[in-house]
Amino acid sequence: xxxxxxxxxxxxxxxxxxxxxxxxxxxxxxxxxxxxxxxxxxxxxxxxxxxxxxxxxxxxxxxxxxxxxxxxxxxxxxxxxxxxxxxxxxxxxxxxxxxxxxxxxxxxxxxxxxxxxxxxxxxxxxxxxxxxxxxxxxxxxxxxxxxxxxxxxxxxxxxxxxxxxxxxxxxxxxxxxxxxxxxxxxxxxxxxxxxxxxxxxxxxxxxxxxxxxxxxxxxxxxxxxxxxxxxxxxxxxxxxxxxxxxxxxxxxxxxxxxxxxxxxxxxxxxxxxxxxxxxxxxxxxxxxxxxxxxxxxxxxxxxxx
Numbered sequence: 001x002x003x004x005x006x007x008x009x010x011x012x013x014x015x016x017x018x019x020x021x022x023x024x025x026x027x028x029x030x031x032x033x034x035x036x037x038x039x040x041x042x043x044x045x046x047x048x049x050x051x052x053x054x055x056x057x058x059x060x061x062x063x064x065x066x067x068x069x070x071x072x073x074x075x076x077x078x079x080x081x082x083x084x085x086x087x088x089x090x091x092x093x094x095x096x097x098x099x100x101x102x103x104x105x106x107x108x109x110x111x112x113x114x115x116x117x118x119x120x121x122x123x124x125x126x127x128x129x130x131x132x133x134x135x136x137x138x139x140x141x142x143x144x145x146x147x148x149x150x151x152x153x154x155x156x157x158x159x160x161x162x163x164x165x166x167x168x169x170x171x172x173x174x175x176x177x178x179x180x181x182x183x184x185x186x187x188x189x190x191x192x193x194x195x196x197x198x199x200x201x202x203x204x205x206x207x208x209x210x211x212x213x214x215x216x217x218x219x220x221x222x223x224x225x226x227x228x229x230x231x232x233x234x235x236x237x238x239x240x241x242x243x244x245x246x247x248x249x250x251x252x253x254x255x256x257x258x259x260x261x262x263x264x265x266x267x268x269x270x271x272x273x274x275x276x277x278x279x280x281x282x283x284x285x286x287x288x289x290x291x292x293x294x295x296x297x298x299x300x301x302x303x304x305x
Contacts, residue, residue, distance in 0.1 A: 021165040023286035028172045034275045039183045045268040050130035052271030057117050061106040063249045065146045068098045071238030074296045076157035081300025092154040093222040094230035103146025110139035122260030137192035144199035151206035171202040
């Protein structure tokens with residue numbers, strides 16, 4: 001963990017300057033889910049239910065990366081606040097390798113265990129022909145999202161929230177455009193393919209920003225190497241933080257499994273209601289993530305009050 005160094009000459013980051021772009025970023029993410037659900041519902045209630053099930057499993061598996069992701073912005077922010085740029089860069093590189101292993105494991109689990117995972121959620125038999133291939137096509141995006149989440153967290157810790165917003169905007173616009181073109185012809189597979197293509201574009205843009213804005217160039221070894229000393233501080237923060245998210249996600253999946261027992265229409269109805277409820281969480285989530293970054297900078301600078 002970084003040592004505390006008093007840096008009174010350095011002004012603290014402003015909360016609203018971080019929270020505003022973050023709010024817009026989260027709005028874009030929610031919009032993709034809402035529009036995707038609407039497009040799936042146009043196909044049928046069965047398609048909407050399969051769409052929801054696949055995305056629920058995707059979110060459940062991605063929560064594994066939260067173990068790493070919850071600590072990245074905090075540790076990098078503390079290093080930067082304490083004037084330790086070298087340490088911040090080392091942590092950033094280390095989380096790329098962690099993202100590869102965790103994201104790769106989640107992707108393989110979704111690809112190989114799609115049927116078992118959907119059975120665990122009490123997916124109705126008539127949904128499996130749609131839900132299983134959809135989930136399998138979503139699987140590679142878990143790895144791509146792990147890399148994107150890592151690079152975006154590092155950019156935010158460096159207070160480059162507007163750059164991150166620009167990447168997210170481009171990525172989601174690409175996803176929606178491709179989904180609108182592909183879903184009428186390919187159904188749910190079109191959404192999954194559009195997702196993968198947009199995430200590849202996101203990784204490309206994040207790599208460009210890492211180089212231009214942060215002067216940070218990942219080496220080939222960084223993509224697979226597990227730097228245990230650098231990751232230790234991340235995990236000390238990430239494990240307790242992820243435990244809360246994992247507990248919430250598991251309890252939520254129980255509610256999905258209960259809805260699954262009621263049939264495809266119940267799952268579709270739940271999906272429609274959830275998209276509305278997500279909108280209510282945006283302000284609180286944007287504020288919470290912004291406070292995490294600001295406090296990390298202040299703690300790193302020794303400004304504990």
